[in-house]
Amino acid sequence: MITDIKCTLVIGSGPIVIGQAAEFDYSGSQACLALKEEGIRTVLLNSNPATIQTDREIADRIYIEPVDPESVIEIIRKEKIDSILPSTGGQVGLNLVILLDKLGILSSYGIKVLGTPVPSIEVAEDRKKFFNLMKKIGEPIIESYTLTNSDYKKLVPEIKKYPLILRTGFSLGGSGGVIINNQKELFDYCNDYFSVRNDTVELDESLLGLKEIEYEMMRDNNGNCISICNMENLDPMGVHTGESIVTTPSLTLSNDDYQKLRTSAIHIVNEIGVVGSCNIQFALDQEKDEYYVVEVNPRTSRSSALASKASGYPIARISTKIAIGYNLNEIRNPVTKNTYAAFEPSMDYITVKIPRWPFDKFSVKREIGIEMKSIGEAMGIGRIFEEALMKAVSSLDIKQAVQMRLFTSPEKTMELMKIPNDQRLFAIFEGLFQGMDTDKISELSGYDKFFIEKMKNIANAISTIRPNIS
Structure with missing residues (x-):
């Protein structure tokens, strides 16, 4: 153990938003308790009062303030902070500690960063640095491009391979992520983006379907x-x-x-x-x-x-x-x-996680992709895949989980399998009840045939129990 650590500032993740669920409540709370076990005074900064992190038992001192450099400076001065733990605050924590380092706040106050050091965080989070490191150490990685306001008009015509995955650097839950299919779409996006922002846009060659x-x-x-x-x-x-x-x-x-x-x-x-x-x-x-x-x-x-x-x-x-x-x-x-x-x-068991989307509450486009829209998830545990999957489905608390069917036409069923959306799993079951071939379902959905065969076992069992379902 590092003996000169007396008082640690733990960075919380801020409000729970789409793309970031309550997992950081769990991780931040566990971090605070682990520090207190070692006799380290723990100070928590989190702008979200609606979290178990802000319970008095979790940290010695709690600040419900904006998660920004100004708040950190004030807390450092007031609490005599000697170290900071950013890694349990999600992307918010990493972004903040990188900013604190660039502003010279950490060095000015002699603050030690606990866990992964800032240069290593920057390598992992900066697509260009990460790409260069992977090339250097011989790990296979796709081509990556970085565009800025000053050079995108020159660089875009040089990019020949499409589609591309576009995202902004240091982003959470794929926020701002889109699939770019051609040069015109890329120019249109950059023109709009750089008219209001002055940071970078990251582009990766697409690995769709793998x-x-x-x-x-x-x-x-x-x-x-x-x-x-x-x-x-x-x-x-x-x-x-x-x-x-x-x-x-x-x-x-x-x-x-x-x-x-x-x-x-x-x-x-x-x-x-x-x-x-x-x-x-x-x-x-x-x-x-x-x-x-x-x-x-x-x-x-x-x-x-x-x-x-x-x-x-x-x-x-x-x-x-x-x-x-x-x-x-x-x-x-x-x-x-x-x-x-x-x-x-x-x-010696299997777990299956299924996301929970809010589309049953809102009349919005139900397609999913590289940007997160789910607000939570359910998990099932079982000795076999079929058991774990059905436990997770039951935990979703949605009407489709009862029938395991959508009662759609074959054409609509195949469309729901092909386009990623929140009903794809139930469309696969619908296809199985309609007698579709497992190879065809695997081809349309992109799911490995192994999983389709397992789902067929479930469909057969349901048909045996409820003969009138199919």
Whole structure:
């Protein structure tokens, strides 16, 4: 443990908004409690009063103030802060600590950043720096472009490959993310964007249709690194992982695929210099036996909360202990009580996460994509995929979960399968009840045939129990 830490400022994530659920309530609260266990005075800054983080039992001192440099300076002076923990505050926390570093506030007051250092955060969050590092260390990555107000008119004509994924840097939940199909769309977007903004626009070559796999990693101060679990998105690339149905662990990867991506994940977090938890996303092309690194989140995230619940590994708590100087072999797992945090969790069950969208409350376009629209999620745990999926569906508390049907025409059913939307899962079941071929459903939806066959097992069981449903 770092002995000169006496008073730590924990950055909260601010208000709960679409694209950011209550996972940061969990991670920030666990961080505060983990610090207090070590006798460190804990000060919390969070602009959101409607969170368990602001309960008096969580932190020693709580400030419900704007999460900005002015508030931080005032708190540093008043509370004699000597360290700051940004990684459990989501993207808000990372953006703030980078800004504090650039303004010289951290160095002026001698504030130590706990966990992943600022230069490493910048490498992971800045698409250009991240792209260059991946190229340098030999990890496969797609072409990436950065446009600014001063150079986009010159650079756009040089870009030849479309479609492209466009997003702004340091963004939350894919906010502002769009798919650009041609040069005209890109020019139109840039003209509108740079007329009111003066920051950067990031462009990545599209990996639409490939399998999306995530690894939740933990790395300590000595460079020891473990994979807590991996996750497989049922929806292919082109749908934000927060918008996708996700199974833990992955179910369609070969052992070679699993080990190859795990080795890559360890390589990446070591090169970036992550200290604590980290989420890495890959795009996998199983036909060509190729993979691409999509992005790295050097913080606790929505995926971290899912991985923690799915595996039973207290990610936020362990990550905080590492941030104050402990290593994996020194931290006893508070869940198992008799093993250390260096042990990788072993799962003999399956979890399925399904997002919960608010479309039943609002009359809006129901399509989903690279920008998050979900407001929460439900998770089911079972010995087999079918059990876990049905538990998650039941927890959604929507009318489709009762019938598992949409009663749409075959044409409409196929349309709902093809275009990513909140009803795609039920459209697949509708297609199965209508007698559609599993290969056709897999082709339309982009779901691996393995999952379609599992859903067919459910449809057959429902038809046996309720013969009049099909």
